[in-house]
Protein backbone atom coordinates (compact mmCIF):
# COMPACT_ATOMS: atom_id res chain seq x y z
CA UNK A 1 0.00 0.00 0.00
CA UNK A 2 2.81 2.43 0.90
CA UNK A 3 4.38 1.94 -2.53
CA UNK A 4 1.10 2.81 -4.22
CA UNK A 5 0.81 6.03 -2.22
CA UNK A 6 4.41 7.03 -3.06
CA UNK A 7 3.95 6.46 -6.79
CA UNK A 8 0.48 8.00 -6.97
CA UNK A 9 -0.41 11.60 -6.43
CA UNK A 10 -3.79 10.63 -5.08
CA UNK A 11 -5.19 7.41 -3.66
CA UNK A 12 -8.88 6.81 -3.09
CA UNK A 13 -9.59 3.76 -1.00
CA UNK A 14 -13.13 2.52 -0.63
CA UNK A 15 -14.68 5.99 -0.96
CA UNK A 16 -18.42 5.68 -0.43
CA UNK A 17 -20.99 8.48 -0.39
CA UNK A 18 -24.53 8.07 0.86
CA UNK A 19 -26.33 11.41 1.05
CA UNK A 20 -28.52 12.37 4.01
CA UNK A 21 -31.65 11.36 2.10
CA UNK A 22 -30.36 7.81 1.72
CA UNK A 23 -29.09 8.08 -1.88
CA UNK A 24 -25.91 6.07 -2.32
CA UNK A 25 -24.29 8.21 -5.00
CA UNK A 26 -20.94 6.44 -4.86
CA UNK A 27 -20.43 2.75 -4.10
CA UNK A 28 -17.03 1.87 -2.55
CA UNK A 29 -14.55 3.29 -5.04
CA UNK A 30 -10.79 2.87 -5.10
CA UNK A 31 -8.51 4.65 -7.57
CA UNK A 32 -4.82 5.40 -7.82
CA UNK A 33 -4.21 8.65 -9.69
CA UNK A 34 -0.68 9.17 -11.01
CA UNK A 35 1.24 12.46 -10.87
CA UNK A 36 0.73 14.70 -13.87
CA UNK A 37 -1.98 12.64 -15.50
CA UNK A 38 -5.05 14.09 -17.22
CA UNK A 39 -7.84 11.81 -16.01
CA UNK A 40 -11.33 12.27 -17.44
CA UNK A 41 -14.45 11.07 -15.62
CA UNK A 42 -17.25 10.04 -17.95
CA UNK A 43 -20.75 8.84 -17.19
CA UNK A 44 -24.40 9.73 -17.67
CA UNK A 45 -26.10 12.43 -15.65
CA UNK A 46 -26.36 11.24 -12.04
CA UNK A 47 -23.57 8.67 -12.39
CA UNK A 48 -21.65 10.21 -9.49
CA UNK A 49 -18.94 12.26 -11.24
CA UNK A 50 -19.49 15.44 -9.19
CA UNK A 51 -19.83 13.40 -6.01
CA UNK A 52 -16.48 11.77 -6.67
CA UNK A 53 -14.78 15.11 -7.40
CA UNK A 54 -16.33 16.71 -4.32
CA UNK A 55 -15.21 13.80 -2.15
CA UNK A 56 -11.64 14.45 -3.23
CA UNK A 57 -11.58 18.07 -2.03
CA UNK A 58 -13.80 17.50 0.99
CA UNK A 59 -16.85 19.45 -0.25
CA UNK A 60 -18.62 16.14 0.37
CA UNK A 61 -17.56 14.04 3.37
CA UNK A 62 -17.34 10.41 2.33
CA UNK A 63 -19.50 8.09 4.40
CA UNK A 64 -16.66 5.61 4.30
CA UNK A 65 -13.16 5.24 2.89
CA UNK A 66 -10.19 7.58 2.70
CA UNK A 67 -8.40 9.96 0.37
CA UNK A 68 -4.59 10.11 0.54
CA UNK A 69 -2.38 12.68 -1.15
CA UNK A 70 1.33 12.05 -1.65
CA UNK A 71 2.63 15.47 -0.63
CA UNK A 72 0.08 16.22 2.11
CA UNK A 73 1.38 16.28 5.70
CA UNK A 74 -0.26 13.30 7.37
CA UNK A 75 -0.92 11.69 4.00
CA UNK A 76 -4.60 10.94 4.50
CA UNK A 77 -7.06 13.83 4.22
CA UNK A 78 -8.69 14.53 7.58
CA UNK A 79 -10.34 17.45 9.38
CA UNK A 80 -6.87 18.48 10.60
CA UNK A 81 -5.27 18.87 7.20
CA UNK A 82 -8.30 19.59 5.02
CA UNK A 83 -7.48 23.30 4.62
CA UNK A 84 -3.89 22.47 3.70
CA UNK A 85 -5.19 19.92 1.17
CA UNK A 86 -7.55 22.51 -0.36
CA UNK A 87 -4.71 25.02 -0.68
CA UNK A 88 -3.14 22.75 -3.25
CA UNK A 89 -6.35 21.73 -4.91
CA UNK A 90 -7.76 24.10 -7.55
CA UNK A 91 -11.33 23.73 -8.74
CA UNK A 92 -12.98 24.79 -12.00
CA UNK A 93 -16.78 24.79 -12.07
CA UNK A 94 -19.26 24.43 -14.89
CA UNK A 95 -20.98 27.73 -14.07
CA UNK A 96 -17.68 29.58 -13.41
CA UNK A 97 -18.95 31.00 -10.08
CA UNK A 98 -17.63 34.43 -11.01
CA UNK A 99 -19.00 37.58 -9.38
CA UNK A 100 -20.51 39.29 -12.42
CA UNK A 101 -20.33 42.92 -11.28
CA UNK A 102 -16.71 42.63 -10.16
CA UNK A 103 -13.73 42.98 -12.46
CA UNK A 104 -11.95 40.01 -13.99
CA UNK A 105 -8.91 40.89 -11.85
CA UNK A 106 -10.96 40.95 -8.63
CA UNK A 107 -12.46 37.56 -9.51
CA UNK A 108 -9.07 36.00 -10.16
CA UNK A 109 -7.71 37.42 -6.90
CA UNK A 110 -10.49 35.45 -5.14
CA UNK A 111 -8.45 32.34 -5.95
CA UNK A 112 -5.87 33.61 -3.49
CA UNK A 113 -8.35 33.37 -0.62
CA UNK A 114 -7.84 29.61 -0.73
CA UNK A 115 -4.21 30.15 0.27
CA UNK A 116 -4.67 33.19 2.54
CA UNK A 117 -8.02 32.56 4.22
CA UNK A 118 -11.22 34.57 3.68
CA UNK A 119 -10.14 37.38 6.07
CA UNK A 120 -7.58 38.38 3.44
CA UNK A 121 -10.42 39.95 1.45
CA UNK A 122 -10.75 42.63 4.16
CA UNK A 123 -7.37 44.16 3.23
CA UNK A 124 -6.27 45.58 -0.12
CA UNK A 125 -4.39 43.11 -2.31
CA UNK A 126 -0.67 43.68 -2.53
CA UNK A 127 1.05 44.66 -5.77
CA UNK A 128 2.67 41.20 -5.87
CA UNK A 129 -0.76 39.52 -5.59
CA UNK A 130 -2.13 41.68 -8.40
CA UNK A 131 0.85 40.94 -10.62
CA UNK A 132 0.37 37.21 -10.03
CA UNK A 133 -3.32 37.49 -10.88
CA UNK A 134 -2.51 39.48 -14.03
CA UNK A 135 0.01 36.83 -15.05
CA UNK A 136 -2.69 34.14 -14.65
CA UNK A 137 -5.12 36.24 -16.73
CA UNK A 138 -2.41 36.63 -19.36
CA UNK A 139 -1.89 32.86 -19.46
CA UNK A 140 -5.52 32.36 -20.42
CA UNK A 141 -5.18 35.03 -23.12
CA UNK A 142 -7.40 37.71 -21.62
CA UNK A 143 -5.05 40.33 -20.22
CA UNK A 144 -6.84 43.12 -22.09
CA UNK A 145 -10.04 42.19 -20.21
CA UNK A 146 -8.46 42.37 -16.73
CA UNK A 147 -10.41 45.49 -15.72
CA UNK A 148 -13.67 44.57 -17.48
CA UNK A 149 -16.68 43.42 -15.49
CA UNK A 150 -16.83 39.62 -15.46
CA UNK A 151 -20.43 39.63 -16.70
CA UNK A 152 -19.43 41.39 -19.92
CA UNK A 153 -17.39 38.36 -21.01
CA UNK A 154 -18.63 35.50 -23.18
CA UNK A 155 -19.19 32.05 -21.65
CA UNK A 156 -15.88 30.77 -23.01
CA UNK A 157 -14.02 33.83 -21.73
CA UNK A 158 -15.65 33.45 -18.31
CA UNK A 159 -14.50 29.86 -18.14
CA UNK A 160 -10.97 30.96 -19.02
CA UNK A 161 -11.17 33.34 -16.06
CA UNK A 162 -12.40 30.43 -13.92
CA UNK A 163 -9.23 28.60 -14.95
CA UNK A 164 -7.07 31.65 -14.13
CA UNK A 165 -8.70 31.87 -10.70
CA UNK A 166 -7.79 28.24 -10.03
CA UNK A 167 -4.22 28.78 -11.32
CA UNK A 168 -3.49 31.77 -9.09
CA UNK A 169 -3.85 29.35 -6.20
CA UNK A 170 -0.80 27.48 -7.58
CA UNK A 171 -2.50 24.10 -7.24
CA UNK A 172 -0.83 20.70 -7.50
CA UNK A 173 -4.13 19.01 -8.20
CA UNK A 174 -6.77 20.49 -10.46
CA UNK A 175 -10.38 19.29 -10.31
CA UNK A 176 -12.78 20.43 -13.02
CA UNK A 177 -16.47 19.61 -12.86
CA UNK A 178 -17.93 19.66 -16.37
CA UNK A 179 -15.90 22.78 -17.20
CA UNK A 180 -17.14 23.02 -20.80
CA UNK A 181 -20.68 21.67 -20.48
CA UNK A 182 -22.35 25.00 -21.20
CA UNK A 183 -20.15 26.00 -24.17
CA UNK A 184 -20.63 25.45 -27.89
CA UNK A 185 -18.51 22.63 -29.35
CA UNK A 186 -15.76 24.83 -30.83
CA UNK A 187 -15.41 26.95 -27.69
CA UNK A 188 -15.54 23.82 -25.51
CA UNK A 189 -12.63 22.34 -27.43
CA UNK A 190 -10.55 25.51 -27.26
CA UNK A 191 -11.14 25.94 -23.50
CA UNK A 192 -10.28 22.29 -22.86
CA UNK A 193 -7.17 22.61 -25.03
CA UNK A 194 -6.08 25.53 -22.86
CA UNK A 195 -6.79 23.64 -19.63
CA UNK A 196 -4.97 20.53 -20.89
CA UNK A 197 -1.94 22.50 -22.11
CA UNK A 198 -1.58 24.36 -18.81
CA UNK A 199 -1.89 21.12 -16.79
CA UNK A 200 0.78 19.44 -18.90
CA UNK A 201 3.12 22.43 -18.83
CA UNK A 202 2.79 22.88 -15.04
CA UNK A 203 2.78 19.08 -14.45
CA UNK A 204 -0.53 19.34 -12.61
CA UNK A 205 -2.53 16.23 -11.88
CA UNK A 206 -5.97 16.86 -13.37
CA UNK A 207 -9.30 15.12 -12.85
CA UNK A 208 -11.93 16.49 -15.20
CA UNK A 209 -15.52 15.35 -15.57
CA UNK A 210 -17.01 15.64 -19.05
CA UNK A 211 -20.17 14.82 -20.94
CA UNK A 212 -18.50 14.97 -24.35
CA UNK A 213 -16.96 11.57 -25.11
CA UNK A 214 -15.16 12.98 -28.17
CA UNK A 215 -13.31 15.49 -26.00
CA UNK A 216 -12.43 12.78 -23.47
CA UNK A 217 -10.97 10.72 -26.31
CA UNK A 218 -9.00 13.75 -27.53
CA UNK A 219 -7.44 14.82 -24.22
CA UNK A 220 -7.53 12.05 -21.60
CA UNK A 221 -4.47 10.02 -20.63
CA UNK A 222 -6.93 7.86 -18.75
CA UNK A 223 -10.71 7.59 -18.74
CA UNK A 224 -12.66 6.42 -15.70
CA UNK A 225 -16.28 5.61 -16.48
CA UNK A 226 -18.88 5.79 -13.75
CA UNK A 227 -22.29 4.27 -13.99
CA UNK A 228 -24.78 4.60 -11.17
CA UNK A 229 -22.09 5.21 -8.60
CA UNK A 230 -19.71 2.47 -9.68
CA UNK A 231 -16.54 2.45 -11.75
CA UNK A 232 -17.40 0.37 -14.81
CA UNK A 233 -14.53 1.44 -17.07
CA UNK A 234 -10.90 2.35 -16.39
CA UNK A 235 -8.57 2.58 -19.36
CA UNK A 236 -7.27 4.65 -22.23
CA UNK A 237 -9.30 6.28 -24.97
CA UNK A 238 -8.23 3.48 -27.32
CA UNK A 239 -9.61 0.91 -24.88
CA UNK A 240 -12.98 2.65 -24.72
CA UNK A 241 -14.58 0.67 -27.51
CA UNK A 242 -18.02 1.46 -28.92
CA UNK A 243 -19.31 -1.46 -26.87
CA UNK A 244 -17.73 -0.17 -23.63
CA UNK A 245 -19.08 3.29 -24.36
CA UNK A 246 -22.61 1.96 -24.91
CA UNK A 247 -22.43 -0.03 -21.66
CA UNK A 248 -21.30 3.11 -19.82
CA UNK A 249 -24.35 5.07 -20.93
CA UNK A 250 -26.88 2.18 -20.86
CA UNK A 251 -30.09 3.07 -19.05
CA UNK A 252 -30.77 -0.03 -16.90
CA UNK A 253 -29.76 0.04 -13.21
CA UNK A 254 -27.43 -2.50 -11.65
CA UNK A 255 -29.57 -4.79 -9.49
CA UNK A 256 -27.87 -3.85 -6.23
CA UNK A 257 -28.32 -0.10 -6.65
CA UNK A 258 -32.13 -0.09 -6.82
CA UNK A 259 -34.44 2.63 -8.11
CA UNK A 260 -32.85 5.44 -6.09
CA UNK A 261 -30.82 6.37 -9.18
CA UNK A 262 -33.83 6.90 -11.41
CA UNK A 263 -34.21 10.54 -10.43
CA UNK A 264 -32.29 13.17 -12.39
CA UNK A 265 -29.26 14.83 -10.87
CA UNK A 266 -30.20 17.67 -8.56
CA UNK A 267 -28.69 21.10 -8.82
CA UNK A 268 -26.01 21.65 -6.21
CA UNK A 269 -24.32 24.60 -4.62
CA UNK A 270 -20.56 24.43 -5.06
CA UNK A 271 -17.94 26.32 -3.10
CA UNK A 272 -14.42 27.04 -4.26
CA UNK A 273 -11.89 24.70 -2.67
Ligand SMILES: Nc1ncnc2c1ncn2[C@@H]1O[C@H](COP(=O)(O)OP(=O)(O)OP(=O)(O)O)[C@@H](O)[C@H]1O
Pocket residue numbers: 019020021023024025043044045046047048049050051052260261263264265266268
Ligand atom coordinates in the same frame (compact mmCIF):
# COMPACT_ATOMS: atom_id res chain seq x y z
N1 LIG B 1 -26.74 16.74 -2.04
C1 LIG B 1 -27.32 15.65 -2.51
N2 LIG B 1 -28.30 15.03 -1.80
C2 LIG B 1 -28.89 13.91 -2.27
N3 LIG B 1 -28.60 13.33 -3.45
C3 LIG B 1 -27.66 13.91 -4.19
C4 LIG B 1 -26.97 15.10 -3.77
N4 LIG B 1 -26.08 15.44 -4.74
C5 LIG B 1 -26.20 14.51 -5.71
N5 LIG B 1 -27.15 13.61 -5.39
C6 LIG B 1 -27.56 12.45 -6.16
O1 LIG B 1 -26.42 11.61 -6.27
C7 LIG B 1 -26.37 11.03 -7.58
C8 LIG B 1 -25.04 11.40 -8.25
O2 LIG B 1 -25.06 12.79 -8.50
P1 LIG B 1 -23.81 13.56 -9.13
O3 LIG B 1 -24.17 14.99 -9.20
O4 LIG B 1 -22.59 13.15 -8.42
O5 LIG B 1 -23.79 12.92 -10.59
P2 LIG B 1 -23.07 13.47 -11.91
O6 LIG B 1 -22.54 12.27 -12.62
O7 LIG B 1 -22.10 14.53 -11.57
O8 LIG B 1 -24.29 14.07 -12.71
P3 LIG B 1 -24.32 15.32 -13.74
O9 LIG B 1 -23.50 14.88 -14.93
O10 LIG B 1 -25.76 15.50 -14.07
O11 LIG B 1 -23.72 16.51 -13.01
C9 LIG B 1 -27.60 11.53 -8.33
O12 LIG B 1 -28.62 10.58 -8.18
C10 LIG B 1 -27.95 12.81 -7.59
O13 LIG B 1 -29.32 13.09 -7.69
